Amino acid sequence: MVHSNLKMLSAIVLASALSTGCTLVGEHKYTGGGTMASAGGDKNAVFTFNVENCDGEDVKGRVNYIDHSAIDFENIGGVSLNAQVDNFGYCTIDIDGFLNNEPLCNCENQYEAQFSYSSKNPSAQGDGTGFVCFFDTGEGKGNFHGAITAFYINDGPYAGYINYGTVNGNIQQHSCPASDE
Template identity: 70%
Template sequence: MVQKKLKVITMALLVGTLSTGCTLVGEHKMTGGGTMASAGGDKNAVFTFNVESCGEEASGRVNYIDHSAIDFEQVGGVSFNAKVDDFGFCTLGAIEDLENGTPCNCENQFEAQFSYDSKNPQAQGEGTGFACFVDTGEGKGNFHGVVTAMNLDSGPYAGYFNAGTMNGNIQTHSCPDKNKETESE
């Protein structure tokens, strides 16, 4: 029952995001890892990330494996490591801000935009994509986060999409205090 409700919430968030433009804002740091249902396959996908936008540039890594992805079973599934190109919280921006800001796909959620390298020898190459996620907070149960989109735009996995609850954890962290770093130097 809970997973059915979360699927409805996830799809509502996704539909709302596909029709809006927004910009990535703020200083944030997030980590996460766990499994989620495969994109149509019979196994689980594994998703880990460590991303931040605490300084002038975003940084971090995203790792993802979905060996039984239904549209990629002929090449042994999806497997990649990625470098974060941009990360932040997506908010609906004014038209002027959209022209100067980074467009995003996940209104009122966190988004990591990345460049990936395939780790699958049968689907070699590089590409780009983005992941959208929500920290649902600490609590009881097997999941503490929702991945509302894992979307690969280009490269050997162009067109791959997955979303769902994560059996694992997504956590929001504080950025290091810049004043303390300056005082210690």
Template identity: 45%
Template sequence: MKAPQLGLLILGVAAALSGCAKLDGRVTAGGTLNSKGGAGNAVFTAHAARCDGNVSGRVNYQDKTAIDYQQTGGIAFNAEVFGAGLCSVDPVSPDGLEDETRHCKQDICTEGMYQVEFNYDSTNPNAPGEGQGFACMMDIGEGIKSGFGANGILNIMLLESGPYAGYSNMGTIKGNVQLHDCPASDDDA
């Protein structure tokens, strides 16, 4: 195999293994979903944006009846978003292969889902501390008219470290998930 062909093959394999790219876009989400193993509801809100490469946003979450956390008063945190984007079917471009903020979590956050990574601070005084997590969510349309009785799906929220390490939840959000385009920038004019 000639050197240029080998180079293209290596580049193609690297792109295919790198996962899908995060595209610019914004998400707003808010509502309730079933508690993780508990009798009540969890409350989830997220506002995140990746526009012109700049990432911003907040995530808030509370699940007072979460299984394994009832004795400490449940899961409760506020978070600052550090990674976000709309997951595309397109692989990460070769110039973004080294930039992990451009990658969606392969096989977890798939095409059409919005991925948000965050640093959280526990707001539960019985479980103080900080950690990291991520969430993948999807806008499914018109709420009650959709037949699901909800506007969005939380495909997964997983807390990877901190006082709630290993906690996850997923399900239909009784509320809203909406994807939005980024506002036009000065560069677009």
């Protein structure tokens, strides 16, 4: 029941979030990979991504994501996708109030990558769109080097899927290469 309400709230929040889009500010480059808790399942979700906007105009990047035991998708073998990043910049919405009917991503020191995906799961074929909001916690001891504050699928075979949490792996900001100008 709580998960169904969360999915409905997510869809409402996302409709307003995607209408605003990312505000691209400056040049950014991130890579990441690791595991995080499944969206309600008993296994971990696994992901890798790279995204950059280093010339101020051309956004490029990829997202790979697997959550085999995700609630609402476990009967079809879970969520498994490859995605192309369509837009990347500072987040435009706020996660702090997510459970209180407020927006989803926190704009301060977080980034949002919007993507178009193709399912890799033969039991859930199709394409769709989604977004991931994340930040780099910096270097340090232990395995916590980043957080995903929202991983949301808007439409397609995994419509309504949402996950978020700390990362056992790394999310890292990189410098953009110097331009030839």
